[in-house]
Amino acid sequence: MSNLVDIRNLNIRFTGERTVHAVNDISLSLGEGEVLGLLGESGSGKSVTLRALMRLLPKKRTQISGTVKVLGRDVLAMNDEELSAFRGQTVSMIFQEPALALDPVYTIGRQIAETVVRHEGKTEKEGLARALEMLEVVRIPSAKRRLEAYPHEMSGGMRQRAMIALALACKPKILLADEPTTALDATVQIQILLLLRELQREFGMSVIFVTHDIGVAIEICDRVAVMYAGQIVEQGRLRDIVRTPVHPYAKGLLASTVHGAKRGQRLETIPGTPPSLDKAPASCSFAPRCTVAQPRCTERLPPNVPVSPGRTARCVLAEPVDAVTS
């Protein structure tokens, strides 16, 4: 399996009134036809990582170091022209709020056609034909009529389908999804998840799926990277991480779900709050909240320990061989 995306030692820092170390030394890869989940709470750096992949971060206030390679090309070195060809054609993205991501003054059909015309040099007519085809692919009922619809005329679920149609119009190799089902109702969320899963197989694309919801990750991801305070604390196959998390934060996150908890029973919680990110981490960021922290956790950065093939955890507890369960 060759890697479509290869991120090595990525650091992202926002400067301005105060400095925020949003992403700290992240390494990630995405294989062909794979769905990778970035799982974490707000402020953990998952969306920032995703945006860096498409260079959507504000140029003046962002310092990025490390390498981001997509299909072997260095994204961080691209100029504006290369970027606009790259976005939408090689990699495209869907967002949490389709109402904000779609242009309110153009019809859905025009917006999809525009991308096709821009990227594939087709005529307007061919673009509209593709738009119709795409709306049918995402199963929008009476697609022909919907071509003429403006975003505000559609319901939330329909708008999200329309945005997926727009993102997939040029058959990108990689789809980036930033919490695309979070704003949707439960009965609609599951429809969109199943649609994405189906389209991913049908188009054979690779997906990076950002979510804070473990249930959603379970429905769609093959592999997950659990993020905390701008770092990946654990990474591996979804099944392994859900069944036997190694990192104390991943354990806590999985244990604090309400799912299956008995009424009257206390929920397991992670005490405290995530750290402020005004300094780059010099020791384990989770140590102040960790119930099994040791003196060495606060002395230096824990190493990224390989736990089993394809699985790593950034925790000293993963180090000794006998402490590892697989």
Next chain:
Amino acid sequence: MSETSPSVELLEQVEDIGGAAQPLLQVTGLTKHFPVRGDLFSPRKTVRAVDDVSFSIAKGETVGIVGESGCGKSTTARLLMHLMKRDAGDIVYDGMQVGRALSLRELRRGMQMVFQDSYASLNPRLTIEESIAFGPKVHGMADSSARTLARELLGKVGLRPETFANRYPHEISGGQRQRVNIARALALSPRLVILDEAVSALDKSVEAQVLNLLADLKREFGLTYLFISHDLNVVRYISDRVLVMYLGEVVELGPVDRVWDAPAHPYTRALLAAMPSSDPDNRTETPPISGDPPNPIDPPSGCRFHTRCPFAEPLCANATPKLSDLDTMGHQAACYMAIAGSGHSRAPAKETDKKNDMGVTAA
């Protein structure tokens, strides 16, 4: 959790009148329609946000309301708090008709609310201590005692008063702000607290902390909760009884385990089946229902769910099924399939000597 020190003055609770047997809150026929302006030539339309909703909350109970956006759960909460005027219906607090035997001012002491947006619901120009002390002062407490009470309550919700009392809302995190909102709600010594999506905006690990806090406070202050959420896991965890709402109507209600283990309404079944799986080897394969919830402007006739229901039959579009008893434990559903002898092909056969309550009204 620390004991209330004797120096702290509390507002007196609204007196318990009817005893434990009398429901703390009884709601009958609650209705709210919003008119919306149509185009120049089209007829006026109405959003039927809440339509003939009736339920009661016993003392010390936690009642959950679940449903998707636009189902009327938040409007119901606002109507109960009298934050907006109802079109019809009665709200009775501990046997007292609100507006007659119980003044609105008194009701606000007996019933408080915590909102979803923790930031928008705090005054950005007041410190946290001032925000919490504001209510008691309005109700006649001296400034110094109100401030002492505010600090005491901050401790109760797990925020050190020395650190937090003088901060402003923008200086603390979302989870901490929601704790402040809970403390503010408790400052008037209410007996009923309405929690409208109070934990929905919080991260999962913080959500668990706040849910534990709510359980502690309930025990300590003898509270009754009305817990509104779209998260079925949370509602099951915290509630004793649950109401399922769809487009302004209650479609099913009952003890939470009965509703979860034996959902009678197809909408409840769909809602439960739509929860993401928790087992990677057992993912959801087919969506339980298709389409979005319809627009609450001019909702479908008859049973409002019939446009999405896989079992809909002509009779469902013609008349609205009434909430009917399924057992003696208070489990009710508004579906023809659950009403014996309703004429739906999946309805159980009518037993001849059962009380002749088909629960059918013409739409």
